[in-house]
Amino acid sequence: MxxxxxxxxxxxxxxxxxxxxxxxxxxxxxxxxxxxxxxIVVPEPPVVxxxxxxxxxxxxxxxxxxxxxxxxxxxSWTYEDCAGHLHTWTHTINLVDDEYPEITCPNDxxxxxATGVTSATVTVVPATADxxxxxxxxxxxxxxxxxxxxxxVGVTTITWTATDWCGNAVTCTSTVTVKDRPHIAGTVYHxxxxxxxxxxxxxxTDGEGLLYVNLVDSEDLVxxxxxVNTDGTFGFQNLxxxxxxxxLTVHEGTAGTxxxxxxxxxxxxNTGENQGSGPGSDGSPDGLLQVIxxxxxxxxxxxxxxxxxxxxxxxLTATPNIMAGNTNFRLLVKITELNKVDTYGEIEVxxxxxxxxxxxxxxxxxMTMLGTTPVNNGDWTFDDTDPNFYVxxxxxxxxxxxxxxxxxxxxFTPGNTSGISTITAQIRSGSGGExxxxxxxxxxxxxxxxx
Numbered sequence: 001m002x003x004x005x006x007x008x009x010x011x012x013x014x015x016x017x018x019x020x021x022x023x024x025x026x027x028x029x030x031x032x033x034x035x036x037x038x039x040i041v042v043p044e045p046p047v048v049x050x051x052x053x054x055x056x057x058x059x060x061x062x063x064x065x066x067x068x069x070x071x072x073x074x075x076s077w078t079y080e081d082c083a084g085h086l087h088t089w090t091h092t093i094n095l096v097d098d099e100y101p102e103i104t105c106p107n108d109x110x111x112x113x114a115t116g117v118t119s120a121t122v123t124v125v126p127a128t129a130d131x132x133x134x135x136x137x138x139x140x141x142x143x144x145x146x147x148x149x150x151x152x153v154g155v156t157t158i159t160w161t162a163t164d165w166c167g168n169a170v171t172c173t174s175t176v177t178v179k180d181r182p183h184i185a186g187t188v189y190h191x192x193x194x195x196x197x198x199x200x201x202x203x204x205t206d207g208e209g210l211l212y213v214n215l216v217d218s219e220d221l222v223x224x225x226x227x228v229n230t231d232g233t234f235g236f237q238n239l240x241x242x243x244x245x246x247x248l249t250v251h252e253g254t255a256g257t258x259x260x261x262x263x264x265x266x267x268x269x270n271t272g273e274n275q276g277s278g279p280g281s282d283g284s285p286d287g288l289l290q291v292i293x294x295x296x297x298x299x300x301x302x303x304x305x306x307x308x309x310x311x312x313x314x315x316l317t318a319t320p321n322i323m324a325g326n327t328n329f330r331l332l333v334k335i336t337e338l339n340k341v342d343t344y345g346e347i348e349v350x351x352x353x354x355x356x357x358x359x360x361x362x363x364x365x366x367m368t369m370l371g372t373t374p375v376n377n378g379d380w381t382f383d384d385t386d387p388n389f390y391v392x393x394x395x396x397x398x399x400x401x402x403x404x405x406x407x408x409x410x411x412f413t414p415g416n417t418s419g420i421s422t423i424t425a426q427i428r429s430g431s432g433g434e435x436x437x438x439x440x441x442x443x444x445x446x447x448x449x450x451x
Contacts, residue, residue, distance in 0.1 A: 021083070022051040023051065023081075023085045024048060024049065024050040024051050024056065024079070024081055024085055024087075025048075026048060026079065026087045026089055027046045027048070027089065029089060029090045029091065029092070030043070030090075030091045030092070031091070031092040031093075031094065032091075032092075032093055032094070033093075033094040033095075033096050034093060034094070034095060034096075035095070035096060035097040035098075035099065035132055035133060035166075036095075036097065036132065036133035036134070036165070037066060037095070037133070037165070038133075040066070040073065040093055040095075042063070042075065043075055043091040045058045045060070045077040045089060046089060048079050048087075048089075050081035050082070050083075050085075051081070054081075056079045056080065056081055058077035058078060058079050058089070059077065059078045059079075059080075060075075060076075060077050061075075061076040061077070061078070063075070067093075067095050068095070069095055069096075069097055069165060069166035069167065070095065070096065070166070071095055072092050072093065072094045072095070073092070073093045073095070074090055074091075074092050074093075075090065075091045075092075075093070076088050076089065076090045076091075077089050097132070097133055097164065097165070097166035097168065098166075098168070099131070099132045099164075099168070100131075100164070100168045100169075100170050101129045101130065101131040101135045101162040101163070101164050101168065101169075101170055102129060102130045102131070102162075102170070103127055103128070103129045103137070103160060103161075103162040103170045103171070103172050104127060104128045104129070104172075105127045105160055105172035105173065105174045106124070106125045106126065106127055106160075106174050107174070108174050108175045108176075108177070109122055109124065109174070109175070109176045109177065110176075110177040110178075110179065111151075111176075111177070111178055111179070112178075112179050112180070112181060112295060113153070113178060113179070113180050113181070114180065114181055114237075114238055115180050115181045115182075115183040115237035115238045116180070116237065117153075117180060118152060118153055119150035119151055119152045119153065119178065120150060120151055120178045121150050121151075122150075122151050122176050122178075124139070124147050124148070124158065124176065126139060126147075126160070127139065127160035127162065127172060127174070129162035129170075131162070131164045131168075132164075133164050133165050133166070134164060134165045135162050135163065135164045135165075136162070136163055136164075137160060137161070137162045137163075138160070138161055138163075139158045139159065139160045139161075140158065140159050140161075141156055141157070141158055142156055142157040142158070142159075143156055151176045151178050152178060153178045153179070153180050154177070154178060155175050155176070155177045156175065156176045156177075156178075157173055157174075157175050158173065158174050158175070158176065159171055159172075159173050160172050160173065160174065179295045179296070180298075181237065181238040181239060181295075182238075182239040182240070182241060182293035182294055182295060182297070182298055183235060183236060183237045183238070183239060183293070183298050183299075183300075184215070184235060184236045184239065184244070184246065184291055184293060184298070184299040184300075184302055185233070185234070185235040185236075185298075185299070185300050185301070185302065186213075186233070186234055186235070186246070186299070186301060186302035186303050186304070187204050187231075187232045187233050187234075187301075187303050187304075188204065188205055188206065188207065188211060188213075188228050188232040188233075188234070188248060188303075188304045188306060189201055189202040189203065189204060189205065189232060189303060189304065189305050189306070190202045190203045190204070190205040190232075190306065190307060190308065191271045191272070191305035191306065191307055192307055192341075192342065192344055192433075193344065194271045194305075194307055194344070194433070195271050195272045195285075195305060200271070200272050200273070200274045200303045200304070200305040201305075202305070203232070204229075204231040204232025204233060205228075205232045205306070206227075206228040206229060206230050206231075206232060207228065207250070207264065207265045207268055207306065208265055209230075210250050210265045211227070211228040211248060211249070211250060211264075211265070212225055212226065212227055212228065212248075212249060212250065212251065212252045212253065213225070213226055213228060213234045213246055213247065213248055213304075214246070214247040214249065214251075214252075214253035214259060214260070215236050215239075215244055215245075215246060215247075215253075216244060216245040216246075216247055216253070216259045217242065217244060217245075218242065218243050218244075220245075220258060220259050221256060221257065221258060221259070222253035222254055222255055222256065222257055222258070222259055222260075223236075223239075223244070223255060224236055224253075224255060225252050225253040225254070225255070227252070228248075239293055241293065241294040241295065242292070242293065242294075243290065243291070243292050244290070244291055244292075244293070245259075245288055245289070245290050245291075246273075246288070246289045246290075246291060246302055246304075247259055247260075247262055247287060247288055248262070248264070248270075248273075248287040248288075248289075248304045248306070249261065249262045249263055249264070249287060250263050250264065250265055251263065262286065262287045262288060264287065264306060267308055267309045267311070267339055268306050268307065268308050268309070269285075269306065269307060269309060270285040270286060270287045270304070270305070270306055271285050271305035271306060271307050272285045272304075272305040273285065273286075273287070273288065273289040273302075273303065273304050273305065274289070274303055274305075275289065275291060275299055275301060275302050275303070276301050276303075285305070287304065287306075289302055289304065307433075308339060308341045309339065309341070309433070309434055309436065310337055310339055310341045310342070310343050310344060310432050310433045310434040311337065311338040311339040311341075311434050311436050311439070312335055312336065312337050312338070312343060312347065312398065312427055312431060312432045312434050312440075313335070313336055313338055313427070313439045313440065313442075314333060314334070314335055314336075314349060314425045314426065314427050314440065314441065314442050315333075315334045315336070315442045316331065316332070316333050316334075316423065316424070316425040316442045316443065316444045317331070317332045317334075317444060318330070318331050318332075318423060318444040318446060319332070319371070321444055321445065321446050321447065322446075322447045322448075323412045323414070323446060323447070323448040323449070324448070324449045324450075324451045325414070325449070325450060325451025326411060326412065326413050326414075326451070327411070327412045327448075328360060328409065328410070328411050328412075329357075329409075329410055329411070329412055330370050330371055330407060330408075330409055330410070331351075331407060331408060331410050331423065331444075332370055332373055332375070332405060332406075332407040333349060333351075333392070333405065333406055333407065333425050334403050334404075334405040335347060335349065335398060335403060335404050335405070335427065336398075336402075336403040337398045337399070337400060337401060337402060337403070337432070338401070338439075339400075340400040340401040341400050342397050342398070342399055342400050343397055343398040343432030343433055343434075344397070344432060344433035345395070345430075345431070345432060345433050346393055346394070346395045346431065346432075347393065347394050347395075347398070347404075347427065347431040347432045348391065348392070348393045348427070348428040348431050349391075349392045349393075349425055349426065349427055349428075349431075350386075350389040350390070350391050350392075350425075350426050350428060351389060351390040351392075351423065351424065351425050351426075352388065352389055352424055353387070353388055353389060353390060354421065354423070356412060356413060356414055356421055356448075357410050357411065357412045357413065357421075357423070357446075358410060358411060358413075359384075359390075359408050359409070359410050360409045360410055360411040361408070361409050362382075362408075363377070363380075363382035363384075363392075363406075363408050364377060364408065365377050365378050365380070365381075365382075366378070367407070367408075370405075370407035370408075370409075373405070373407070374405070375405045375406050375407045376396075376404045376405055376406060377406045377407070377408075379394045379396040379404060379406075380392050380393065380394045380404075380406045381393050381394065392406060398432065412446065412448060414448045414449075414450065415450070416450045417448075417450060418448060418449045418450050419448060420445055420446065420447055420448075421445075421446040421448060422443050422444070422445055422446070423443065423444045423446060424441060424442070424443045425441065425442055425443075426440055426441040427440040427441070428440075
């Protein structure tokens, strides 16, 4: 209604046109980077007004699932004005963790168990780790057993790994060492070759049940004594660290007293001592061996070499031994081993020459019987080049307690004389490995007459 100054009135209409073609302006999308999931902050959408200045209420899209390391999460909102102008605003969160954990390994562990115990139960403190995000620590044993399983004698390595949520991993190692108390073990060998092969070896022996090994300390006092086992083995356990002397002897030592005399059974001699394989390591075959033991070093092969001396003797028989004029006779030589030990090495027998007799048919290696007596001529070699002796040798082993015999046919030619002649057979010293020399000869008396 409009009223004029003169009092007249009337009605007027005004049309207002609103232009909604103008679009509204959106802020730029945003992006942030975080290392850890717990650092994620859901953003607030920006305030946006339409072209007329009225605030547009955004509509949020579904919240994204939590991303993994190296992935992204995108939050988005949609803005729409009354004219249907539609825009989306996004905020991207990148998850990037390139920081590695810091790991601290526990101290190495060392425990000691008694000799013969093979493992120990050990409480292991795990490694610790720090990280900018979350971190997990685990350990793996070198023997693949559980961390709380018993640890065997020796060194077990545990590899500890700290891994963060992004897979960044660092490692360190610790060890569990289980040591048994120092011990000494060894063997007494019947070393029949007397170290000629450079080794203390052979068959284990207890010296016919007469041997002891005494453990002697640095003050020459007996610490312990044990009888050698039938297979030659011996051992001492749970020892204190130190230097010891092992004594092989027929005398049993008494703990706390002086070391007794070193002696072997009758007919036995030392050939060498060693720790490990090889010849005597202490320089002299005397039945004494020094060893050093501690928690890191046991004496596991403290060996003695001994040998029972062979004893070979000779007997000689002439048949007949009473001769009238020129007479054919047989001479039998028998070599016998008395100590019940196989002979070792060459055996040489010499028979002095005599102008009154000689081999009638030479020495026949094919001969197996001398009259009615078996002989081993095939095992013997005859040398008649020496002007003073007939020499017979063999390198065949005469088994323990057995004998080897050889023989030949001979002729005695006394001419027109009568008297007594002596034929002697002698084993050269050292033959067959023996050292006894007081039973190495035998003689046969020949009574002869002119015919």
